[in-house]
Amino acid sequence: MKIDLHCHTTASDGALSPQQLIDLAIEHAITTLAITDHDTTAGYEQALEYAQKTTLQLIVGTEISCQWRGHTIHIVGLDCDNDNAKLQTGLKQNRLKRWQRAFEIEQKCQQLQLYGVLDEIMPLTEDDMIGRNHFAQVLINRNKVKNQQQAFDKYLKKGKPLYTEVDWPSLQAVVGWIKAAGGIAVIAHPQQYKMTSNKLNQMIADFMAAGGQALEVVNQPRPSADQIGLADRAVRFGLYASVGSDFHRPEQSWRGLGWLAPLPAKCQPVWQLFKTAVAD
Numbered sequence: 665m666k667i668d669l670h671c672h673t674t675a676s677d678g679a680l681s682p683q684q685l686i687d688l689a690i691e692h693a694i695t696t697l698a699i700t701d702h703d704t705t706a707g708y709e710q711a712l713e714y715a716q717k718t719t720l721q722l723i724v725g726t727e728i729s730c731q732w733r734g735h736t737i738h739i740v741g742l743d744c745d746n747d748n749a750k751l752q753t754g755l756k757q758n759r760l761k762r763w764q765r766a767f768e769i770e771q772k773c774q775q776l777q778l779y780g781v782l783d784e785i786m787p788l789t790e791d792d793m794i795g796r797n798h799f800a801q802v803l804i805n806r807n808k809v810k811n812q813q814q815a816f817d818k819y820l821k822k823g824k825p826l827y828t829e830v831d832w833p834s835l836q837a838v839v840g841w842i843k844a845a846g847g848i849a850v851i852a853h854p855q856q857y858k859m860t861s862n863k864l865n866q867m868i869a870d871f872m873a874a875g876g877q878a879l880e881v882v883n884q885p886r887p888s889a890d891q892i893g894l895a896d897r898a899v900r901f902g903l904y905a906s907v908g909s910d911f912h913r914p915e916q917s918w919r920g921l922g923w924l925a926p927l928p929a930k931c932q933p934v935w936q937l938f939k940t941a942v943a944d
Contacts, residue, residue, distance in 0.1 A: 665695050666694045667924075667935065677912060697922075739849055785801075879904075885920070904932045
């Protein structure tokens with residue numbers, strides 16, 4: 665059994681098409697995969713028919729941006745009804761917010777004498793989805809930076825010249841969309857939010873009060889102090905534990921699809937909640 669419940673395709677900001685991602689999952693002997701593109705279920709929908717011709721178990725997923733006390737938080741929704749109207753309306757609202765941000769970033773690009781950036785991005789976008797990674801790719805194409813990480817560090821992250829705030833929906837609202845669709849809400853990569861221990865605990869408590877059920881405990885290929893701490897938190901709060909590589913592109917050699925440390929034995933796997941059992 666090899667499971668990865670957090671990855672991305674060209675339906676949002678990944679480098680591989682949904683079909684290419686399925687091929688890579690099969691190549692890596694993954695048995696259960698959730699495609700979790702940002703603010704859309706299009707990656708899953710585009711991959712489903714292709715995946716059904718394989719032995720791979722494909723799970724509905726999406727990664728949704730929200731805010732909590734001034735922090736941008738990502739919540740993964742797993743095993744949702746992807747036709748649910750409340751979920752899809754919320755995802756569409758977030759995609760519209762992404763476009764509003766994109767137009768503001770375009771204006772800031774012009775101030776830096778970077779012209780025609782959105783025109784260059786348009787062929788890269790699918791399902792009305794746009795993200796900062798698309799701007800990063802243009803910066804790479806124009807030899808302004810060498811890679812995505814440099815693009816964010818120099819231009820796109822908070823405090824840099826192209827950074828633009830987004831008024832994301834609340835944590836409670838996003839968990840509500842997932843619950844309305846019969847899905848499982850998971851806090852994605854909790855260690856990335858750079859919160860104090862007490863603040864992370866407060867965020868988890870609010871997440872649980874809204875109906876959230878799981879924490880992404882394993883998102884690295886090797887056991888680490890972060891994983892041990894997150895496993896302890898999942899047990900202490902009575903949350904289920906998820907595993908996900910957050911895979912975006914093959915050149916990120918440190919983040920391979922399915923390349924994940926084992927889930928600590930003391931954790932309750934989130935796939936115990938799936939409507940269809942995960943095969944051993």
